[in-house]
Amino acid sequence: MSPLNNDSGNFQAPPAAWWTPLPDNKVSCQLCPLQCTLKINQHGPCETRFNSEGQMKPLHYGQIVAAATDPIEKKPLYHFHPGSFITSVAAPGCNLHCRFCQNHNISQGKNAGRNTESVSVQDVIDVAFQDNSVGIAFTYSEPLVWFEFVRDCAAEAKQKGLKTVLVTNGFLNPEPLAEILPFIDAANIDLKAMDNDFYRKICKAELQPVLKAIRQFHDAGVHLELTNLLIPGHNDSPEEIDKLVDFIADLNPQIPLHFSAYHPAWKMQAPATPVSTMKRVREQAAVKLPWVYLGNVPGETGRDTLCPQCNLTAILRTGFKAKVNLAAEAHCPGCGFNFPIVS
Numbered sequence: 001m002s003p004l005n006n007d008s009g010n011f012q013a014p015p016a017a018w019w020t021p022l023p024d025n026k027v028s029c030q031l032c033p034l035q036c037t038l039k040i041n042q043h044g045p046c047e048t049r050f051n052s053e054g055q056m057k058p059l060h061y062g063q064i065v066a067a068a069t070d071p072i073e074k075k076p077l078y079h080f081h082p083g084s085f086i087t088s089v090a091a092p093g094c095n096l097h098c099r100f101c102q103n104h105n106i107s108q109g110k111n112a113g114r115n116t117e118s119v120s121v122q123d124v125i126d127v128a129f130q131d132n133s134v135g136i137a138f139t140y141s142e143p144l145v146w147f148e149f150v151r152d153c154a155a156e157a158k159q160k161g162l163k164t165v166l167v168t169n170g171f172l173n174p175e176p177l178a179e180i181l182p183f184i185d186a187a188n189i190d191l192k193a194m195d196n197d198f199y200r201k202i203c204k205a206e207l208q209p210v211l212k213a214i215r216q217f218h219d220a221g222v223h224l225e226l227t228n229l230l231i232p233g234h235n236d237s238p239e240e241i242d243k244l245v246d247f248i249a250d251l252n253p254q255i256p257l258h259f260s261a262y263h264p265a266w267k268m269q270a271p272a273t274p275v276s277t278m279k280r281v282r283e284q285a286a287v288k289l290p291w292v293y294l295g296n297v298p299g300e301t302g303r304d305t306l307c308p309q310c311n312l313t314a315i316l317r318t319g320f321k322a323k324v325n326l327a328a329e330a331h332c333p334g335c336g337f338n339f340p341i342v343s
């Protein structure tokens with residue numbers, strides 16, 4: 001991609017959204033369900049908010065820690081403009097602290113904020129157009145707690161005809177989410193487990209707000225796909241998979257579900273997910289869900305989109321490359337079946 005190196009970020013960040021002042025110069029954050037109270041000079045555990053003299057400051061407005069133009073399949077989004085490329089950006093920080101985080105070097109701790117580059121909203125939009133991207137994805141770390149920049153950039157990008165994508169943990173309060181969703185076209189949300197103990201012990205978060213946010217994305221008409229990282233012995237039991245599948249089937253069975261294989265990272269060093277587990281959960285989920293995909297699996301198992309009527313391969317995926325064989329408006333060229341794909 002073209003580098004985001006304009007270094008034009010000498011602008012003032014807007015005021016932080018979603019906080020209230022408290023006595024003794026403390027501040028209360030209402031952005032995510034952790035609802036932190038921060039003393040003066042204290043950072044939130046997300047490392048994206050800071051109490052400066054009794055005022056909440058958003059950290060990292062216009063500060064990019066990672067940027068690339070990726071195939072949209074890498075997000076992963078399989079049913080949203082398949083085969084396209086998307087400009088992808090991230091700031092440091094995350095409000096979850098998953099022990100298995102693959103991107104902990106940019107999402108966790110104070111050091112994650114080093115080596116950022118200053119950019120404006122317009123810089124990001126310019127790069128998306130230069131790179132012929134379908135739009136902009138806010139990804140790699142947690143975009144919802146990079147709230148002010150994502151909101152401003154997504155609003156402007158959408159107005160200029162670009163698509164906007166969030167790759168997120170979905171751990172945000174409903175009110176800020178309602179503010180940002182009108183500017184979002186598509187999202188991949190990590191649904192890490194259906195067990196609150198998993199969220200508490202492994203991610204330092206809670207399950208119910210994530211389920212609520214998933215419903216809110218869906219009801220707002222955002223194109224939605226879900227990812228479940230399978231960790232042997234933690235969230236891969238048949239009972240757990242049943243709960244996951246039932247939740248999605250109740251909400252909307254057309255939502256694509258991506259099972260992703262875990263690999264040891266950061267604080268979790270248990271062995272990687274066996275391919276046999278991936279195949280077993282896919283088979284189990286496919287009883288109720290028509291669009292179940294496998295990711296992070298050696299070989300090409302479970303990536304393609306097949307026509308459920310005539311079995312034609314409508315999208316052939318090799319790595320992150322997608323060869324799209326769809327007729328107009330996402331119809332099957334073999335039998336005319338209409339895929340629930342935005343193209």
Ligand code: SF4
Nearest residue numbers: 029032035036044046
């Ligand atoms: S966004 Fe950060 S500071 Fe605000 S409640 Fe969540 S973790 Fe705490």
